[in-house]
Amino acid sequence: MINKKKKSTYQFCIFIILLIMAVVSLTPFFYLLVTSFVTDMSQVFKNGIALKIKVDMLSIENYKMLLSDNEGLYFSWFKNSIIVTTIFTVLSVLLCSMVGYGISMYEFKGKKFIIILVMSTMMIPIETLMIPLYNEINSFHLLNKYLGVVFPFMVAPFTIYFFLQYAQTLSKEFMDAARIDGCGEFSIFLKVMSPLMKPAFSTMVILQATNAWNDFLWPLIVMSKSKNFTLTVGIQTYLSPYGNNYNLLFAGGVISVIPVVVLFFICQKMFMEGMIQGGIKG
Structure with a gap:
């Protein structure tokens, strides 16, 4: 009985702490x-x-003003953010999962060096790379284009390492069984191992989509035309030295949160499972 009371008290305290944190956050x-x-x-x-x-x-006048803009800038920004986020998320999750899976499941020379290299790149501040990345994107003529925003950061070291850690929890016996059935290595990844990594995919879809949707600095550097702005950059134009339009800023900010919230609730269950299993080394 004493242990049950202690456990109940502990759970109640944890609940109160989490409730306070939730209230503070919201x-x-x-x-x-x-x-x-x-x-x-x-x-x-x-x-x-x-x-x-x-x-x-x-x-509701603020929302009427925002959505009745004659130039349709807010809708253009919203569309740009959706396109950039979709392209970035799909490419990032696909490529990083293949890299992390390959490093984890196969043995080859230089494997430890590659893992160290991936981890070490996470310590490099993104801001120090802005100028060389801008020159690179400019040389490829990708300024004011969606791919110019997506390409530099779609293969992220953290995402690779997350998939690497998650893949280590999978059994290689599935791969051996698939090889006996005549599957190639690429087919094994797509048809056998990828379904087992659904929680990891869901987790990274949420994280990468949120990062792409909320990114401000790099789209600001790449996009110089007003119609090409993403939502985070476009909303900031409501604040200027000549006047601050907080009415549109606040209304636009609320609408901008909706896609991320919807995505989280869709993938919530697998997101939690992926975060837990991704931190377990098998």
């Missing part, structure tokens, strides 16, 4: 959501950021 978004319906932003920033918002201050 409070900024909740405030963003509420203020996105406020038309008079002077009331929000009165004497700093005012937390006292009355019901009669709320309206």
Whole structure:
């Protein structure tokens, strides 16, 4: 009985801690959501950021202004973000899974060196690579193009290492059985091992899609035309030295969160499983 009480108390304490963390994490978004319906932003920033918002201050005018833009810039930014995120996520997950799987499941000379190389590249600050990457993209004539945003970072060392760790939890007996049945190495990966890696794929789809959707610095460097901006870059144009349009900024920020939230809830179960198994070395 004592052990059960201790266990119940422990679980209750953990629940309270997680609940507090959830409230703290969600409070900024909740405030963003509420203020996105406020038309008079002077009331929000009165004497700093005012937390006292009355019901009669709320309206959907901000969303009407955002979605009725004659130039259709917001829809262009939204479309650009969807295209960039989709291309980046598909290519990144496919290529990184093949690399991580190959390093983990096959024995070859220089394997340890490659693993060390992959891990060491994770320690390089991305900001130090911006100038050479820009010159490279410029030489390939990919400025103001989707591929210019996608190519430099689609094979990420962290993603490779995650798939490498996850593949180590798989049994090589599946590969041997498939070879006996006459499958080639590529077919083994696609038809036999990939289905076993679904949690890892789901986890990386969420993480990579979120990273691509929220990326700001690199799209800002590559895209110089307003119509080519991604959503994160485009929304920032509502803030300028000549005036800040917080009405559109807050409304656009709320809408921009929706795709990532939907994606997370779709892949939530496999995401948790993948994060747990990806950290277990078999």
